[in-house]
Amino acid sequence: MEIFKITDAADLEKAFSIRKEVFVEEQHVPIEEEIDAYDTLDGECEHVLLTKDGQAVGTGRVRLVDDYGKIQRVAIRLTERKHGYGKVIIQKLEELAAARGATKAKLDAQVHAIGFYEKLGYTVQSDVFMDAGIEHVLMTKSLH
Numbered sequence: 001m002e003i004f005k006i007t008d009a010a011d012l013e014k015a016f017s018i019r020k021e022v023f024v025e026e027q028h029v030p031i032e033e034e035i036d037a038y039d040t041l042d043g044e045c046e047h048v049l050l051t052k053d054g055q056a057v058g059t060g061r062v063r064l065v066d067d068y069g070k071i072q073r074v075a076i077r078l079t080e081r082k083h084g085y086g087k088v089i090i091q092k093l094e095e096l097a098a099a100r101g102a103t104k105a106k107l108d109a110q111v112h113a114i115g116f117y118e119k120l121g122y123t124v125q126s127d128v129f130m131d132a133g134i135e136h137v138l139m140t141k142s143l144h
């Protein structure tokens with residue numbers, strides 16, 4: 001298993017492919033909402049890719065906003081879940097955010113994933129709200 005910050009267009013395409021499979025095909029998020037202005041290599045977001053035996057299985061991205069890292073688009077291929085890969089993605093995104101000076105991490109968690117994020121130290125900070133037709137809550141964690 002390898003986890004790394006994406007630095008070239010070919011790896012970014014692999015990340016988009018996972019996200020389309022998970023968010024657009026599995027969760028029915030409209031494609032025009034899934035890919036946005038932050039999905040570049042020269043912008044504010046850092047993207048990560050997790051590979052197993054050379055195959056891309058997971059991704060996520062983090063954007064520095066003020067003093068926190070905003071974690072988004074965390075996705076593991078359906079057949080590769082519950083093997084600890086999601087945890088590795090979050091840890092890498094937190095590390096990248098902390099290296100750029102973030103003292104906190106924030107994310108909008110899908111309600112079904114609250115337990116996953118709680119295991120990683122996040123706490124719920126909001127009521128349930130809708131985004132892309134899916135129930136979410138704001139969760140945060142101190143990176144100190």
Ligand SMILES: CC(C)(COP(=O)(O)OP(=O)(O)OC[C@H]1O[C@@H](n2cnc3c(N)ncnc32)[C@H](O)[C@@H]1OP(=O)(O)O)[C@@H](O)C(=O)NCCC(=O)NCCS
Binds near residue numbers: 022075077085087088
């Ligand atoms: C949410 C997601 C990223 C989790 O990835 P994963 O690789 O299956 O998670 P891990 O195997 O690293 O799980 C880490 C821990 O959280 C637990 N966990 C995983 N998913 C969970 C869930 N939905 N609810 C509660 N606990 C969960 C695991 O059992 C594991 O616990 P352990 O450390 O005690 O063994 C994955 O299910 C996914 O890609 N879902 C579809 C996309 C999505 O909804 N992304 C989140 C958007 S907010």
